[in-house]
Amino acid sequence: MTNLRVILAGATGWAGSAVARGIARSGDMRLVGAVARKAAGRTLAAVLGDEPALAAPVHATAAQALTMPCDVFVEFTKPESAKANIRAALTAGAHVVVGTSGLGDEDYAEIDALARERNCGVLACGNFALTVVLLQRFAETAARYLDHFEIIDYAHEDKPDAPSGTARELAYRLGLVKSPDPGVPLEQVRGPREARGAALSGVQVHSVRLPGYVIGVEAIFGAPGQRLHIAHHAGASAEPYVDGTLLAIRKVGTLIGVHRGLDSVMDL
Ligand SMILES: NC(=O)c1ccc[n+]([C@@H]2O[C@H](COP(=O)([O-])OP(=O)(O)OC[C@H]3O[C@@H](n4cnc5c(N)ncnc54)[C@H](OP(=O)(O)O)[C@@H]3O)[C@@H](O)[C@H]2O)c1
Numbered sequence: 001m002t003n004l005r006v007i008l009a010g011a012t013g014w015a016g017s018a019v020a021r022g023i024a025r026s027g028d029m030r031l032v033g034a035v036a037r038k039a040a041g042r043t044l045a046a047v048l049g050d051e052p053a054l055a056a057p058v059h060a061t062a063a064q065a066l067t068m069p070c071d072v073f074v075e076f077t078k079p080e081s082a083k084a085n086i087r088a089a090l091t092a093g094a095h096v097v098v099g100t101s102g103l104g105d106e107d108y109a110e111i112d113a114l115a116r117e118r119n120c121g122v123l124a125c126g127n128f129a130l131t132v133v134l135l136q137r138f139a140e141t142a143a144r145y146l147d148h149f150e151i152i153d154y155a156h157e158d159k160p161d162a163p164s165g166t167a168r169e170l171a172y173r174l175g176l177v178k179s180p181d182p183g184v185p186l187e188q189v190r191g192p193r194e195a196r197g198a199a200l201s202g203v204q205v206h207s208v209r210l211p212g213y214v215i216g217v218e219a220i221f222g223a224p225g226q227r228l229h230i231a232h233h234a235g236a237s238a239e240p241y242v243d244g245t246l247l248a249i250r251k252v253g254t255l256i257g258v259h260r261g262l263d264s265v266m267d268l
Contacts, residue, residue, distance in 0.1 A: 003028060003029065003030060004028065004029040004030070004071045004072055004249060004250070004253075005029075005030060005032045005068075005069065005070045005071045005072075006023055006029050006030065006031050006032065006070060006071070006072050006073075006074060006249060007031070007032060007033040007034070007035065007062075007065045007066065007068065007070045007072075007073045007074070007089070007094070008020055008023065008031055008033075008034050008035070008056075008074045008076065009034075009035035009036075009062055009065070009073065009074065009075050009076060009077050009081075009085050010035065010036060010075065010076035010077040010078075010100070011031070011034035011035065011036055011044055011048075011056075011058065011076075012034070012036040012038070012039045012044070012047050012048065012058070013036070013076060013077070014238050015076050015099060015238045015241055016036075016076040016077075017048050017238075018237075018238035018239060018241065018242050019074065019076060019099075019238075019241070019242055019245050019246075020034065020044060020048060020054060021048070021051070021054075021242075022242035022243070022245065022246055023053075023246065023249075024051050024053035024054050025053075026246055028250070029072075029246070029249060029250075030053065031044065031053070031054065031056040032056055032068050032069075032070055033056050033057060033058075033059060033065035033066075033068045033070065034056050034057070034058045034059070034065065035058070035059050035060070035061065035062050035064075035065045035077070035085070036058055036060075036077075037060050039058040040058050040059055040060035041057075041058070041060075042057075042058055043055050043056065043057055043058065044056050044057075044058055062084070062085040062088045062089060063088050066088055066089060066092040066094070070092075070094050071094065071095065071253065072094060072095050072096070072097060072249050072252055072253065073085070073086075073089030073092075073094040073095070073096050073097070074096075074097045074099070074245065074249060075089075075096060075097065075098045075099060075100050076099045076100055077100055078100065078102075079100060079101065079102025079103060079161055082098065082100040082102070082103060083103060083107055083110075083111070086098060086111055086122065087111070087114060090111070090114050090115055090118045090120050090122070091114070091118065093118060093120065094120065095120050095121045095122070095123075095252040095253050095255070096115070096120065096121070096122045096123070096252065097122075097123050097124075097125075097245060097248045097249055097252050098122060098123070098124035098125070099125065099128060099241065099245060100165070101126050101161055101164055101165025101166070101168070102161040102165060103124070103165075104168065105172060105201065108124065108258050108260065111258055112257050112258035115256070115257050115258055116256060116257045119256060120256070121252045121253060121254065121255030121256055121257065121259065122252070122255070122257065122258045122259065123248045123251065123252040123255060123259050123262070123264070123265065124169075124258060124259070124260050125169070125244065125248060125260070125261055125262045126164065126165025126166040126167075126168060126169035126170075127164075127165065127166040127169070127215075127217075127232075127241070128240070128241040128242075128243075128244025128245045128248065128262060129232070129234060129240035129241055129244060130240070130243070130244060131232050131234075131240070132166055132217070132232050133244065133261070133262045133263050133266065133268075134268075135170075135217070135219070135230055135231075135232045136169070136170055136173055136261055136263065137263055137268050138230050139170060139173075139174060139219040139221075139230050140173055140174065140177055142219070142221050142228055142230065143174045143177040143178060143180075143221070144177055144178075146221040146222070146223050146228070147178070147180060147181045147223075148180055148181050148183065148221065148222040148223065149174065149180045149203070149219060149220060149221045149222070150180070150197065150203065150204045150205070150206065150219075150220055151163075151167050151170055151171055151174075151203060151204070151205045151206070151217065151218070151219055151220075152205075152206045152207075152208060152217070152218045152220065153166070153167035153205060153206065153207045153208065153216075153217050154208045154210075154213045154215070154216040154217065154218070154233070155207070155208070155209055155213055155214070155215050155216075156209070156210075156211060156212075156213055156214060156215075157209050157210055157211045158209075159209060159215075162207040162209065163198065163200065163205045163207045164207070164215065164217065166215070166217045166232075167200075167205050167207070167217050168200055168205075169260055169261060170203075170217060170219060171200035171201045171202075171203040171205050172200070172201045172260065173260070173261060174201070174203050174219070175200070175201030175202045175203050176201075179202040179203075180202070180203055180204075182196070182204060186199070213233075214233070214234055214235055214236050215233075215234050216231065216232055216233035216234065217231070217232055218230065218231040218232075219231075244262050247262065247265065247266070248262060248265065251265035252265075
């Protein structure tokens with residue numbers, strides 16, 4: 001599709017504002033609406049700067065924004081609002097790109113059913129950075145050969161959700177490859193079970209929340225006498241997430257139902 005019409009929820013936020021500027025620069029898509037509560041009633045340009053391509057109106061809710069026809073709805077708000085926004089967009093017949101973290105496997109199963117009913121695509125990616133997409137792919141390959149693996153999720157101390165969307169998605173994808181061998185079965189662990197992390201999609205995930213971290217994830221694979229670490233760490237800018245999100249916007253119209261991970265539309 002050319003000149004895609006996009007509504008961006010969370011357009012005034014840390015990630016959303018970088019994505020909004022990326023869309024404004026893109027040349028093949030345009031913002032027809034934005035969603036954010038505090039800036040509602042203004043234009044995005046009035047909030048983010050005076051780029052002419054950011055003239056889209058900001059609405060307080062997705063339902064209000066969706067009165068404007070759009071091809072793709074992009075979700076970058078918060079886990080509490082994301083699912084309702086996605087449902088509203090699918091009901092309006094829009095394809096959806098999900099950047100917001102915090103939705104689980106059950107949420108996505110429900111969203112998948114609605115997307116298929118509406119003949120729409122949903123491309124959800126807990127992390128649109130290219131280095132994370134590569135990490136996912138490399139870790140899936142390692143999981144085919146190695147039976148013991150766990151995930152560590154690193155983030156700043158005030159990140160409210162745990163594990164991160166990136167770690168959830170990695171667990172989901174590795175869990176599809178195989179159920180790792182936990183060593184001592186979890187129900188036989190002596191001491192607090194939490195010490196072994198949370199089981200997501202059958203994979204143990206450990207979330208570290210400390211000042212000094214921005215966001216990172218590590219898959220650790222163990223085998224007798226050897227260990228493999230595959231790690232990603234991002235800095236403070238939201239720029240790594242822009243190109244991947246724009247690629248997802250361009251490709252989501254070719255999909256039906258929920259697809260998780262950007263590599264589902266990449267030739268890797
Ligand atoms: N997939 C990726 O690559 C990626 C990268 C970075 C971040 N993320 C995820 O994206 C999400 C946003 O992160 P962020 O750091 O950008 O957050 P943020 O800076 O707090 O921005 C949140 C945005 O959503 C809006 N918002 C929040 N609640 C809303 C509601 N109920 N209704 C309408 N608008 C609402 C906020 O505006 P108002 O408060 O004015 O409503 C703001 O525009 C998080 O889940 C984060 O984990 C994903």
